[in-house]
Amino acid sequence: MAYPIVDRPDAEADPSVSVRHAVIFDLDGVVVDSFAVMSEAFAIAYNEVVGDGPAPFKEYRRHLGRYFPDIMRIMNLPLEMEEPFVRESYRLADQVHVFDGILELLLTLRVRGMKLAIATGKTGPRARDLLGQLGLLPFFAHVIGSDEVPRPKPAPDMVFHALDLLGVEPEKAIMIGDAPTDIASAQGAGVAAAAALWAPPDDIGELLAAGPDVVLQRPADLLALCPAVPAVR
Template identity: 85%
Template structure:
């Protein structure tokens, strides 16, 4: 079923007839604000591997949600940038912030017995390390990185894997992301998609054109789609 789009922060979202037993979240731009750290890490990696000149971070940001090696291939940049990018991302991790309202959202979903997972363009170890550092790792039953599936987003593999681990059918789940790759991955897995707009995406028009089932202006808006689930 198609969910309504939330056009205003104070708008009410119609509760869907199907109870959502699980939520699969993207990480960057949804749970954490890591854009400043990514920009600095990308600039350092570009300078080390490519050399002088401005690092094309705005183009890189257009491809967020994909696995870093895939982005390098799309942008025709050396894969050797991955090592310094990851190194600097770890070094700067203390500067990553959790978006306002996320902790409250996760607490409420846990009380409602909604099962939670993360499916991210990052590698699994780096994603789990970051969430652990931020104190959020215990909220998620599973955190899956793009290095842990055969084909990363926009392929459906990572969402399907999350559903398998959560033991939830596609129609009982929803994925929250901030990029067209998230929408495509969810659709391919037969899962409803929610576009998160609390961190303005690189191109809102491109994200909406991808056809998410619902657009959320604030983390709390997701709660209308996730009523309490009976305990197993």
């Protein structure tokens, strides 16, 4: 199956596109490049709790988007890894970078009247702390962590919660993610799902097989799908 690819980095809003009122972003791999930090934190946690040997970070990355304890259960690893993983993630947070083009995208979306939210596999406090350090927190009306909903991704609860908080109907929103769990969460909530490829996943085929509505090569490509929200008169 072929998926539509937006490939116009400087595209203005397409007037034929249904107007979106909200954009829900995943965090890691979409807004921030945190893979090096996650890899180091995961290796330290694995060494402390499991013991010597190579930490299976490649497998861990396949499950990104899920809540950390859920990933540990899937991988049959001790839940005790969460404490050192979180500790090291906080310690290394200054090494996390914002992807090129994200700041410009957020500025433009705000000018166009979009409501923005984050729905992340991280806990809410961790996500808000990181976004605050990076100066991005003010862009988002709400930041929702996996610990703040009954069922985290790939369940739709997080997206439903974002829609409720933003006051937006599903057909007026789009979610941007880089993992199959993001796509599944959006689809379960009836929200358009966009696959982000600016941080290429280990298995692009797996991401595309999840059935995103659109594939984005770079952050600015989203602008063609998000015309300005009409002013209320």
